[in-house]
Amino acid sequence: MTISIEQLKQQIMTFLDGDPNENPWVKGKPQPEQIDVVKYNNEWPLIFTEQKQAISNVLANQFISIEHVGSTAVPTLAAKPVIDIDLIVQSPNDESRYLAALESLGYELTVRELSWYQHRMLRLAEPRVNLHIFPQNCPEHIRHLLFRDWLITHPKDCALYEETKLSAKMGTNDVVTYNLNKNEVVKQIYQHIFAELDTLLPALLITNY
Numbered sequence: 001m002t003i004s005i006e007q008l009k010q011q012i013m014t015f016l017d018g019d020p021n022e023n024p025w026v027k028g029k030p031q032p033e034q035i036d037v038v039k040y041n042n043e044w045p046l047i048f049t050e051q052k053q054a055i056s057n058v059l060a061n062q063f064i065s066i067e068h069v070g071s072t073a074v075p076t077l078a079a080k081p082v083i084d085i086d087l088i089v090q091s092p093n094d095e096s097r098y099l100a101a102l103e104s105l106g107y108e109l110t111v112r113e114l115s116w117y118q119h120r121m122l123r124l125a126e127p128r129v130n131l132h133i134f135p136q137n138c139p140e141h142i143r144h145l146l147f148r149d150w151l152i153t154h155p156k157d158c159a160l161y162e163e164t165k166l167s168a169k170m171g172t173n174d175v176v177t178y179n180l181n182k183n184e185v186v187k188q189i190y191q192h193i194f195a196e197l198d199t200l201l202p203a204l205l206i207t208n209y
Contacts, residue, residue: 009201011139012146013194018116026109035169035178037078044072047083047127055087055131058101064088064136064206069144071165074151078162083129086141088206092118092133107131116140136206143190145204150193157189 003011018024048068055066070084071077089098099109102122107129111121117140120133134141151158161182168181193200 005201008137008139008142008205009197012142012197012201014139016116016139018113018119022113022115024111024113024116026112030110032173032175035173035175036080037165037169038081039078040074040076041072041081044079044081044083045075047129048073048085051083051085051124051127051129051131054105055085055102058104059098062089062097062101064090067141067145069132069141069148071161073148074158077151077158078165081128083127084144085129085131086144087131087133088136088138088141089133090136092120092135095120098133102131142201142204146193146197146200147189149200150189154192157192160185161189 045068052066052068055063065086065088067073067086067088068083069086070082071079072081072083087098091097093114095109103109105124106126107122107124109120110123111119113119117134117138119140122131122133123129124131132141151161164182164185168178172178172181
């Protein structure tokens, strides 16, 4: 289904949750990982480049784009040492086109959210990677790109976000609490982004696939 730019803008500015009755965990909810926020590591973009090449090789023409997202994609920003990658495919629900190939690289499917943009997440233990799979022009993927690019080009918001991340991890090892502790500042930064969405959005849309 084709939607207008105005409809897409509204979807991007509306943070939707999936079906609360859906169990997204493929093999049961995993044990929480230690929350560490560490100084920026120059190895992070190199890890992404290596993974992008490996994924490209095994998927051949079965993907649309591969993007480094999350805090490890923002130079100088402190982050949890987990590389977040968005893999855009024509239909995440058609796992036959990508899952076995990604498993051959060591990725394990951990999350399947049919009700939330067809989202899948695959985990790689070493190096530590979370691979998110979304369809073309998915609002959540576009938000990832907008947030990444905004922090790269707006040092004050980047510094505010780093300070917030460091404060958010204090006294908790629970990722839900950590994210809740960041939530107000994340919303504030997104409001800055959404104020310029008309200018920022066109460059991020995939129109030639």
